[in-house]
Amino acid sequence: xxxxxxxxxxxxxxxxxxxxxxxxxxxxxxxxxxxxxxxxxxxxxxxxxxxxxxxxxxxxxxxxxxxxxxxxxxxxxxxxxxxxxxxxxxxxxxxxxxxxxxxxxxxxxxxxxxxxxxxxxxxxxxxxxxxxxxxxxxxxxxxxxxxxxxxxxxxxxxxxxxxxxxxxxxxxxxxxxxxxxxxxxxxxxxxxxxxxxxxxxxxxxxxxxxxxxxxxxxxxxxxxxxxxxxxxxxxxxxxxxxxxxxxxxxxxxxxxxxxxxxxxxxxxxxxxxxxxxxxxxxxxxxxxxxxxxxxxxxxxxxxxxxxxxxxxxxxxxxxxxxxxxxxxxxxxxxxxxxxxxxxxxxxxxxxxxxxxxxxxxxxxxxxxxxxxxxxxxxxxxxxxxxxxxxxxxxxxxxxxxxxxxxxxxxxxxxxxxxxxxxxxxxxxxxxxxx
Numbered sequence: 001x002x003x004x005x006x007x008x009x010x011x012x013x014x015x016x017x018x019x020x021x022x023x024x025x026x027x028x029x030x031x032x033x034x035x036x037x038x039x040x041x042x043x044x045x046x047x048x049x050x051x052x053x054x055x056x057x058x059x060x061x062x063x064x065x066x067x068x069x070x071x072x073x074x075x076x077x078x079x080x081x082x083x084x085x086x087x088x089x090x091x092x093x094x095x096x097x098x099x100x101x102x103x104x105x106x107x108x109x110x111x112x113x114x115x116x117x118x119x120x121x122x123x124x125x126x127x128x129x130x131x132x133x134x135x136x137x138x139x140x141x142x143x144x145x146x147x148x149x150x151x152x153x154x155x156x157x158x159x160x161x162x163x164x165x166x167x168x169x170x171x172x173x174x175x176x177x178x179x180x181x182x183x184x185x186x187x188x189x190x191x192x193x194x195x196x197x198x199x200x201x202x203x204x205x206x207x208x209x210x211x212x213x214x215x216x217x218x219x220x221x222x223x224x225x226x227x228x229x230x231x232x233x234x235x236x237x238x239x240x241x242x243x244x245x246x247x248x249x250x251x252x253x254x255x256x257x258x259x260x261x262x263x264x265x266x267x268x269x270x271x272x273x274x275x276x277x278x279x280x281x282x283x284x285x286x287x288x289x290x291x292x293x294x295x296x297x298x299x300x301x302x303x304x305x306x307x308x309x310x311x312x313x314x315x316x317x318x319x320x321x322x323x324x325x326x327x328x329x330x331x332x333x334x335x336x337x338x339x340x341x342x343x344x345x346x347x348x349x350x351x352x353x354x355x356x357x358x359x360x361x362x363x364x365x366x367x368x369x370x371x372x373x374x375x376x377x378x379x380x381x382x383x384x385x386x387x388x389x390x391x392x393x394x395x396x397x398x399x400x401x402x403x404x405x406x407x408x409x410x411x412x413x414x415x416x417x418x419x420x421x422x423x424x425x426x427x428x429x430x431x432x433x434x
Contacts (some may be wrong), residue, residue, distance in 0.1 A: 058110025059326025078111025214335025281352025
């Protein structure tokens, strides 16, 4: 019997790319808001934070509503909001209009990301789908970083790039499914949310993990300019090369797959990222700055892909993937401001030490969740998939109807007459705890 061929979910990959592009372009978006509008560096960072907070709010609001509304409809709504919001902000010349457009576009990005997360969770191989999405957004963001400096000054170019990406992806939404589930009450959705403790721990840890990444990412340009003594063009080249190296990391994660499980890549990868954060924040020359940025951007998408896969594995309906992603967006939103405050108060090297220590602390609960959930039966609708259940390609299971047959229990023989180490029950946890 041949295994079914796994098709590449290209519409989901494209939607993931459109939703994630804004956070990837955050440094240039914030930097150009500061340079092109009458905003201080802190105010420009606040606009970026408002964009990401709006994106996170979309995830929290829509986590359990994708099946009711339909992935196709919701994706189109999100992409339309992204086109209108980012496009309007790119064309606007006054601060209130730019802020309103960025917030509207952020909600559209969050909506697109929400749909992509639920569809990734429904794939036969969520990790492969997430790595393809990260591959797409890394490649596109790298191209934007190389292109935007040659298009002149102003805040409009990176925002227009995000809007054009959403417009390009919109036609692909026709291949997404419509409404696939009957309307459920809010109480039913809560009752059926599986792996509650693991999901809550992961959702609580992800804001800190994401905050550290984006605290350094938000001030990396300033580190390159003021501490490593690079020009703006050279810093852009370093960022583009780093994102290109990130592509290699994503390809490596895709090739590695589940061979090492999730705990090793998440735990060991986060520890290595902590070292890169310390090294990058302490860079005083072009070589050390470039090395730190490149190493960090190789590791970051690898660990992120496994975290996305871990969240997706907690619920085939994708609710934990959305909630964990939205919690991560909260940390992303607070990152630039945190990095600015820490660097202003203590300097870049001390900031790196603080952020690195925070990563080491948060690596413990994330690794514990990965260890705790490995080997568990996948849940469908909050119920364990029974032995013999047929796995559909959409991620849910078709359980065979169970018919109870009354049988007469045989007499129990003498316990000592048989070896007590009988076969393990179907679905029982192995004794090793793995």
